[in-house]
Structures are given as C-alpha cells and as structure tokens.
Amino acid sequence: MKRIYAKEDYCIGCRLCEIYCIFQHSGCDTLVKAFSQKDCLPDPAVRVEEDGAISFALQCRHCDDAPCVAACISGAMTRDPETGAIKHDPDKCIGCWSCVMVCPFGAIQINLEKGKVSSKCDLCGGDVMPACVAHCPNEALVYE
Amino acid sequence: MSEKRYDYLIIGNSTAAIAAVEAIREVDRAGTLAVVSDQPEHCYCSPLITYCLAGKIPEEQLDYRPGDFYEKAHVDTILGAAATEVKPAAHEVVLADGRVLGYGKLLLAIGGVPFVPPIPGCDLSGVFTFTRHEDMRRVQEFIDGNVVRQAVVIGAGMIGVKVAEAFAHLGIETTVVELQDRVLPLALDQVGSQMAQHVMEEHGIRVLTTAGATSIGGGSGKVQSVTLDTGSRLPAQIVVVAVGVRPNTALAEHAGISVNRGILVDDHMRTSDPDIYAAGDCTEGFDPLLGETRPIAIWPGAYMQGEVAGRNMAGQDDGYVGSIPMNSIQVCGLPTISVGLTTPPEGAEVLQYKSPDGKRYRKFFILDNKIVGALFVGEIDRAGIITGLIRDGKDVSSFKQSLIERDLGLLALPKHYRKHMVSGPGIEV
Numbered sequence A: 001m002k003r004i005y006a007k008e009d010y011c012i013g014c015r016l017c018e019i020y021c022i023f024q025h026s027g028c029d030t031l032v033k034a035f036s037q038k039d040c041l042p043d044p045a046v047r048v049e050e051d052g053a054i055s056f057a058l059q060c061r062h063c064d065d066a067p068c069v070a071a072c073i074s075g076a077m078t079r080d081p082e083t084g085a086i087k088h089d090p091d092k093c094i095g096c097w098s099c100v101m102v103c104p105f106g107a108i109q110i111n112l113e114k115g116k117v118s119s120k121c122d123l124c125g126g127d128v129m130p131a132c133v134a135h136c137p138n139e140a141l142v143y144e
Numbered sequence B: 001m002s003e004k005r006y007d008y009l010i011i012g013n014s015t016a017a018i019a020a021v022e023a024i025r026e027v028d029r030a031g032t033l034a035v036v037s038d039q040p041e042h043c044y045c046s047p048l049i050t051y052c053l054a055g056k057i058p059e060e061q062l063d064y065r066p067g068d069f070y071e072k073a074h075v076d077t078i079l080g081a082a083a084t085e086v087k088p089a090a091h092e093v094v095l096a097d098g099r100v101l102g103y104g105k106l107l108l109a110i111g112g113v114p115f116v117p118p119i120p121g122c123d124l125s126g127v128f129t130f131t132r133h134e135d136m137r138r139v140q141e142f143i144d145g146n147v148v149r150q151a152v153v154i155g156a157g158m159i160g161v162k163v164a165e166a167f168a169h170l171g172i173e174t175t176v177v178e179l180q181d182r183v184l185p186l187a188l189d190q191v192g193s194q195m196a197q198h199v200m201e202e203h204g205i206r207v208l209t210t211a212g213a214t215s216i217g218g219g220s221g222k223v224q225s226v227t228l229d230t231g232s233r234l235p236a237q238i239v240v241v242a243v244g245v246r247p248n249t250a251l252a253e254h255a256g257i258s259v260n261r262g263i264l265v266d267d268h269m270r271t272s273d274p275d276i277y278a279a280g281d282c283t284e285g286f287d288p289l290l291g292e293t294r295p296i297a298i299w300p301g302a303y304m305q306g307e308v309a310g311r312n313m314a315g316q317d318d319g320y321v322g323s324i325p326m327n328s329i330q331v332c333g334l335p336t337i338s339v340g341l342t343t344p345p346e347g348a349e350v351l352q353y354k355s356p357d358g359k360r361y362r363k364f365f366i367l368d369n370k371i372v373g374a375l376f377v378g379e380i381d382r383a384g385i386i387t388g389l390i391r392d393g394k395d396v397s398s399f400k401q402s403l404i405e406r407d408l409g410l411l412a413l414p415k416h417y418r419k420h421m422v423s424g425p426g427i428e429v
Helices: A016-024 A031-036 A067-071 A098-102 B015-027 B046-053 B133-145 B158-169 B190-202 B250-254 B299-313 B384-392 B400-405 B415-421
Strands: A004-006 A047-051 A054-058 A077-079 A086-088 A109-111 A116-119 A141-143 B004-011 B033-037 B076-079 B083-087 B092-095 B100-108 B112-114 B150-154 B173-177 B205-208 B213-219 B222-228 B233-235 B238-241 B245-247 B276-278 B285-287 B292-294 B326-331 B334-340 B349-354 B361-367 B370-377
Touching: A004 A054, A016 A031, A016 A047, A067 A077, A067 A098, A067 B299, A098 B299, A098 B326, A098 B334, A098 B384, B004 B015, B015 B033, B015 B100, B015 B299, B046 B133, B046 B158, B083 B250, B100 B299, B133 B238, B150 B158, B150 B233, B158 B173, B158 B190, B158 B205, B158 B238, B158 B326, B190 B205, B190 B326, B190 B334, B190 B361, B190 B370, B222 B238, B276 B299, B334 B384, B349 B400, B361 B400, B370 B384
Parallel strands: B004 B033, B004 B100, B033 B076, B100 B276, B150 B173, B150 B238, B173 B205
Antiparallel strands: A004 A141, A047 A054, A077 A086, A109 A116, B083 B092, B092 B100, B112 B245, B213 B222, B222 B233, B285 B292, B326 B334, B334 B370, B349 B361, B361 B370
16 A cells, blocks of 8 residues: 655645644645634644754554554554455443554554544545645655 | 354453454454343443443443444444353353353453352442443432442452542542552552542542451441441441452363463463453453463453454464553552562662652652563653553663653653654655
C-alpha cells in the first residue's frame, strides 16, 4: 500500500502539514472558517517534531504488523481489509491508551479530557493525495 | 462419527480466537472454519464489561468486531455450546450437548479462569467474580434486585480496580481490599500506586492495603460482610473476588496435551499435538525479558499469538518472538502504563522524573544499557516509543538522559535508529 514518508533534510518545520490536516478533517469548506471555530477543531494527525535545525513530520505508519490493532481492547482500531490502512473508530474508542502503549512511533494523539484517541492519520481516505503531502511547500512529505 | 468436520476449528471467541480467524482468512478464504464458545454472545471486548456495568458505554458497544464479522469471514458459529472433550487421535471435539465436531487443525483459545481463594463464604449469593459477560449481567441483575449500598472488592489488580471504579460510579460505597502493600502491585511501583490510590480515594473508593479477607459472612444465603485478618468487619451487600486469573488448561490436560501452569506451546503456537494450537491467556507465553515462559495474560499478546497460530494453521511458517508484559490502566481518570519489568533487576540503573506538581511520573530501569522496564503515570503520551526500545533491545546509553528529561518523541532517538524504524522507500527521517 502507499504510505506517507517524511524527509527530515527537507522539512523546514513550517507546520503547514498540521494546519492542512486539521482543515481537511474539520468538515469546513474554507481554511478561515475552520480556524474560526476553535472549540471543535480536530487535533492534527500529523505532528512536527522539531529541535533547532532538525525537524520532521510524522503520522501513523499504517504498519503491516500493526501493534495498535493487536492491543486495542475496544475494537476501535482495525485494519481495512481492502486498503490495508489502519482505521480508528472514535465511537468505539474508550480511551484505554493501549494503542499509545504499543505504537513505537508515538504517532497516536490522545485527548485525556475527552477520554479518546483524538486523531490518527486516515490517509485522507486513501484515494486522494493526503492533505499534509499536498500542501508541504518543500516536498518534505511524499506519498508513494 | 463427527457431525461435521472443519478444516479449522477454534474453541474460544475472544481476541486470540478472532485474531486467528482474521489471520486464517488472510491466507485461506476457502477452508471451512468454525468458532465454538461456551459463551453465547457475539465476540465482545471483555475488558470493557466494567465500563458497561458503570453505564459508561451501552451494551452494543461491547462488540469486538461488527455484527456481520463471522458471515463476511465465512465462519460457522457454534456459540453457547461448551466443548467438553478434545480427542486428538480422532481429531474430534465433543460438545456438552453431545454434538461431535471433527477438525483438521484445532485452536484452543479458551482464556483464563478466575482464581477464587479458599475463603469461607464465597458461595453466598452476592459474591461474584468478574471476567465474563454473564458476570456483568448477573451483577447488574443483583444490584437491580437487591438493596446494595456497600461493596467490597477483594483484590486491587486490574479487574478489582476497574470494578471498584464502576461500583463507585454507580453510587455504591466501595472498599477495595488488597493483600499486597499497594494497589495494582503487578503494574505499578510504590510511587505510582500512591498516585493511583489517591485518585481512587478522591472518587470515593476506600482502599485498604496489606489487608487480607479471611471470611465472607452472610445471612439467609446472602452476603452481609467481609471480615479481614485485622479482625475488622466490612459491611457489604455485594462482593467481587478479583485476586487473579489462571490459564484455563482443563480441556488440554484431559486430552493429554503438555501443560505446565498454562498450555505449553512452541514459537509457532503449536502444542505437543502437531494439529492442535493454543493462544492467549490459556497458554504460557515466552517473556523475552526474562528469557522464560510463563502465563502472560495480556490482550496484545493474546492477539499476536492468535494471529501467529492462525497463519501457521493455514500453512504458513510464522514464528512468535514473545510477549513483553505490559499494561495500560486508566484509574479514575489517571492514565498509567507499565511495560516490561516492574521491579528493578539487580544492578539496574533507575532513571525517574516526577513533575513539580506531582501529577506526572515516569521511571525507567536500565540494565546493560537497555531499557528493561518503564512506568508512566499521569502522562503517557508516546509511551510506545519506549516499548519499541524495550522490544528491540536498543542500546540507549547515548540518549537515555534525554528520554527522561524531555517530552517523548522520535526526535529523542539517534538519527540512524529513526531511519531504521521508519524504513521504506524514500525514507530520510
């Protein structure tokens, strides 16, 4: 399956990937509208890690041998049998954090107050160019 | 003669069984497959029954897989029918109702059975264990049909703590009694346990540690109190015994399959009988940190064992590397994660951090430059990065200090290791 890969040497830490991930999953039709309703904005599923000159963007790797699917006690984390992508169902999630315990990439964002995984990369559905890749100004993210 | 013969027969219907179904169907779409369970329910998430008891989730949400799961996977379900005997020579399984099923490959994914200590009074009405759907239903019915003001939970392990949380949520005055000196003794250290106990007490749960229940007293067949070894007596109209779960081995033992504390399996999850596999809490799993096999009743391990068993049953050649013990337990809103060893082995270096407000705590044990145990309380973000380092046996000597000092991220890891982890075409992370 196609996956998103990050190129550390090209990433300039602009965090546009985070912005466009939020926008993509906000359900709004314009960026301005999305960010004007700050209360219900989703968390970004991609996260830029940055330390001085080093930065890169990381999201769920959609592992072949996904430990989060094995660990999920609520049936919320599953592999799509068609695409192979790892999907998360927030309605089923009960916030046990077993996925957080086993994800070796630290790619799962959580919200302790809501008691749920707050976002996990869904590859923007899989059949289009993911928003983070499409809007990366320096081609530090590729989808291949 | 068997009534029907299946290429693959699975006894059990929880995570190991479902993982095996998924793995078998990835390899073999055509072979006949059936799931047999003494429990009548659709596959459900057993750890969630305390959430359901508390009314935090509706019963439908217990389903582990969608309602059409078996149908889509072409699985015959024989539910509510206990398997009473396995006949390895004849390749047959006998059910309680007399039916006989034949198999090509058999998987025992029959889980664990709660241990009930020999305390007088455990047979009284109102005394329960709490591992199965029917336990939840029986407890619910008991609470609905009786005046239950006070509860005692014996055992402050994972199940005990979550049951106590559910009772407190329902407004029942709840006391937890634990023989060890702290709550969640297998998962947390002294400091972490104190944080957990504190938040339990804030939620109205009374916690008594270093306290053993010596008898359960009652009248007219119903529970009325629990007497402790200190001599004090706790009034209770309901009692849950949650002191541990043991591998369910009876079926295997009776069939002449090798059993120690759990069913013995090789790295392909095969038992001493070449056509019978076992996975999940009924087995002894290999613990790579201790280099020995022992019962490791953890959900992720059960799933991965089931997956490996399923692949091998379907003709592939897949080995299992073993299960690192790990637990993620949210105690009254306080998240906790422990991975690997929970007491420091001899000669281990201990790194720890506690936030100034006392709300976040983390601790690592390092032996021979490798992390062999980790504990997170209050803040668990990206804890899995440490799990990965433990699993990979990674030498952390050059960056261990930054693991304890800063927020966890892949950035804390050396570049070459990041590359190794996120490997694939075009990877330059």
